[in-house]
Amino acid sequence: MSNGQTFIVDAYNVIHQSPPMRACLRRSKETARDSLIAFCIEWRSRRRDADAFWVVFDGDPTISAASSARAIPRHVHVVYAASGEKADGRILEMLDASPAPGRCVVVTADRRVAEGATLRGAHVWTPARFLGLLRSPPRTAAGDFSGDNKNGLSGREQKQINDEMKRVFGVE
Secondary structure, eight states: OOOOEEEEEEHHHHHHHOHHHHHHHHHOHHHHHHHHHHHHHHHHHHOSSEEEEEEEEOOOTTOOSHHHHSOOOTTEEEEEOOTTOOHHHHHHHHHHHOSOGGGEEEEOOOHHHHHHHHHTTOEEEOHHHHHHHTTSOOBOTTSOBSSSOTTOOOHHHHHHHHHHHHHHHTOO
């Protein structure tokens, strides 16, 4: 059994937080969807901390079959909420149905989704953290980060935490 996490991605929420994906969205929804799916595939191939990705899109009656016709690895699942339904509700339903919500990471900037996921025991990451971690050192097969960054935080996140701790403890 793997010790990786299951990522549940609030798709359009993440797309709107990424300038390159937003640029794709200006061309078409399909291009933006493909961009996010490709990002998840790349994450899984470069890092070993994800068992699966569930990329959840808002319901959309105009969805093209082109994205689903593309070869998507079995560890990346594309889910569309029912027509007229938002991905938010579908994400929370998925957590309710999960046998291990504590092994799930919900990627969203939506406060309601984040609060609901936290109440269900899931971890919540912002889209910025999710998008930025692909640039972090990949994990080794043993699950440790390579290099000096063993905590999985970006340099910016480490600095923010250090600065906050200095402020809290009055250290200059």
